[in-house]
Amino acid sequence: MAKRAALYGFLALILALLCLVPAFASDYVVSLFLDLLMWIALTESWIILSGYTGYISLGHSAFFGLGAYFMAMTWTHIPYALGVLSGGLVCLAFAFAIGFPFLRVRGPYFVILTLGLSEFTKYLFINLEIKLGGTVGRILMMTPGLETLYYSVLIVGTGATITAYFVKNSRFGIGLFSIKEEEDAANSLGINTSIYKWLAFGISAFFPGMVGAILALRRSYIDPYTVFSPAVSFQVIVMAFLGGFEDVEGALLGAVVLTLVSEALWAQYPYYYMIILGAIVIFIVKFMPLGVLHPIKQRLLKEPQ
Template sequence: MPELIDKNRGTLTAFAAAAVILALVPAMASGYIISFLLLMFANVALATAWSFFSGATRYISLATAAFFGIGIYTLAITHVHIPIGFALLAAAAIGFLVAVVVGLSTLRLRGVYFVVFTFGLTELVHQVINTWEIKINKTATRYIFSDVSNVTIYYTLLAVALIAVIGSWYVSQSRLGYALRSIGEDETVARHTGINTTHVKVLCFALSASVMALVGAALALRYPYIDASIAFNNSWSFQVLIAALLGGASRFWGPMVGAIPLVLLSEFLAGTFPHHFSIALGLCFIVIVYFIPGGIAPLIERYWYSLRARWRERAFAS
């Protein structure tokens, strides 16, 4: 661990400085800026959590909205019985446990079969909860009685985003990270080299899902009420996927880089084309796949190394 910190001291220092600056924003910013930034933190955390598992293993998951919605409903159900902090932890725990069950039964699938299943999982959970609410509870709506301020939600989501990004970086440098990448390269070879691929996949899938559920629970505190359509909106699955691909899922910081411009673009599109938002997102996806398939992060990295090489040449020349 100390060697890892020394090796990446510059990166960690930059993250610490950014965290301090972002922590000071609520003291100076307007309510709109705080709302916008907390939405950005939510997208950074979701995209990073998605890339943590799917980016490394190449198991493309469209189940983000399922775990996001599970977090929302866990918060909505539990917050009237326990403190908000425990309700948030309960959302993360339920998301983890559901993902363990789902992972054990489905992570044998690969390719398009896994994609289709995870997409269907959101709709399945959506319909089950919607039916339960209408048939058993006799209502399709749950109200959220909370006086939590936007500033508190801001700090909560900032902490979740930092944990997701730093945790993803740490795991990427560990044996677990190497195991994940080995699975992505060739799962059969990884299995033959002694990696317990089932345990690795299920654990990382569940950790990713717990972050998604926690983000959903935190954002639910902004809503006066929720229903199944709000909680299990598939737009979250596609938006997170696009953010991760735009930034570059091959780098731990790529999803963060991709989430920032995508949230800015989404805000513009939602205001300008409110009835064609999904079409606009689809066009963004096509542009990314065709023109920047590797994402922005490798381009930034290449430019940075080129710039450093020029600086060194000038330094030696002088």
């Protein structure tokens, strides 16, 4: 119990420090932390569906983009906070609307179905934008300051992490893990598998919607190619993979490590950094197929408690 209290104290301290970042750090550092928190929010929300139930989704970029476009279309019409929240709710509603038929599809079919979904939404918005405005991109003006955006991402990132943690350690979470292990047995044991997957899908879509909404304002220019880019989904999967796919703390670590590594690479080798990143991904998957956190965890578990 004392150990747990110490852990909570430690986490509270980190959160307090994160709150203080804009007060004493440079704009560059604040932007970096904003990026970090954004990827944390995306990765933690991704594992709620894909990590816990094993339904590997490439659809996160669809929700990210939807949130961004919702914000772009409503900005200057509704207050900022409401816009962010609604961006999340729109994605939640969208996920709920398509959830039942989509989640009947398993394994590789689900992977390519969700890839198709994000490409579909991308081209839908390309055509929609051409119809509506004649051009594909949108410029957003009078966006909130860096500090406001930072605190919003901090809230969303913390919210996603806490949600992932509580879902994992709840009755609901045990149900989701049972689905991942043996879906038919889970169903025969009284778990309403379709509703459980559907709920996880919705929760998982809520956070990228909000992140997308905030990021649209942060970038102040968006177009469908960048916000619906499958690279968003893949980067999230890589982060989740680094942390072992189903771990709350692993996802956190994966997001931090990959964001920092790509930041460092980008600063050092702006032309090669994507190539190096690709090579690193292949290297790690090949030599640490269970993620980088796994060997460390194994060692910790072996020690006497």
